[in-house]
Amino acid sequence: MKSYQPRNKEVKHLRILLHGPVGAGKSSFINSVDSALRGIVTDRAETDATSGKSFTLKYKTYKIEKDHQSFYSFVFNDIMGLENNADNGVHVEDIKLALRGHVKDGYKFNPYGPLTKNDQGYNSNPSLDDKVHVLVCVVPVSSVSRLDDKVVQKLREVRLAASDLGIPQLAILTKVDQACPEVRSNIHNLHKSKKLKGQVEKFSAMLGIPIKSIFLVKNYESEISTSDDISRLILTTLRQMVTFGEDYINDM
DSSP, X not given: OOSOOXXXXXXXXXEEEEEOBTTSSHHHHHHHXXXXXXXXXXXXXXXXXXXXXXXXXXXXXXXXXXXTTEEEEEEEEEOOOBOSSTTSBOOHHHHHHHHTTOBOTTOBOOTXXXXXXXXXXXXXXXXXXXSOSEEEEEEEGGGGGGOOHHHHHHHHHHHHHHHHHTOOEEEEEEOHHHHOHHHHHOGGGGGGOHHHHHHHHHHHHHHOOOGGGEEEOOOOSSOSSOXXXXXXXXXXXXXXHHHHHHHHHHHO
16 A cells, blocks of 8 residues: 555546445544554544434545655545435435546535535536545445435445446445454454355345455444554455556546
8 A cells, every 4th residue: 555656647646435324434434544554543534423413514535644744645535424314414416426526625515405516616627536436335234234225225326326437336344343243252253254244245235236345344443552453454445445446547
């Protein structure tokens, strides 16, 4: 990751967009990548464990510091969470606009209506660098069987839009320790768990994302220091995102 540079000179940073239902762990994953790469637990992307509503209200780009003078050559975009109610959460049309680079950094999402060409937050002439190069769907693993039908439909609509644009897609199933006691006691049991394997298969069938592109991850949430075992899962997932994204921008 430290040596990675996009080969396509039109792209300064590989752009990774995280989307999913409210409370899925999108912001926590950004913090976890930051923590794993820096070796200290960080909390740059604000999270909220109590409200039940999306804590992320703006379209925000996060760069990860490599050292005191430079950043890694990939960025994350955090986005408001999806909800089943039409008047709450991010609009699917806003995510589609973000995929094409039309949403400016800092735009505050409006639950009552999507971004329009007349809004200040609309980027009318996006460069390849502004566009999304990898789309990542984030869902708590224990919520797979309980996802609201309307949320599933929105996830499918976003997936179809990204597919039409040729954007590579992955999924992260988070909070594995909360879903499986064996994993909570020992993270090495992650890929031995039949329960988690079943949830991966169910999610794959639900959205059509290949099983090999679905990653089980534990974010840094209650920890006060980093762990090689947790960081390894996070960085393996990150490496696959960068690999997929690099292939995409080289094909553009």
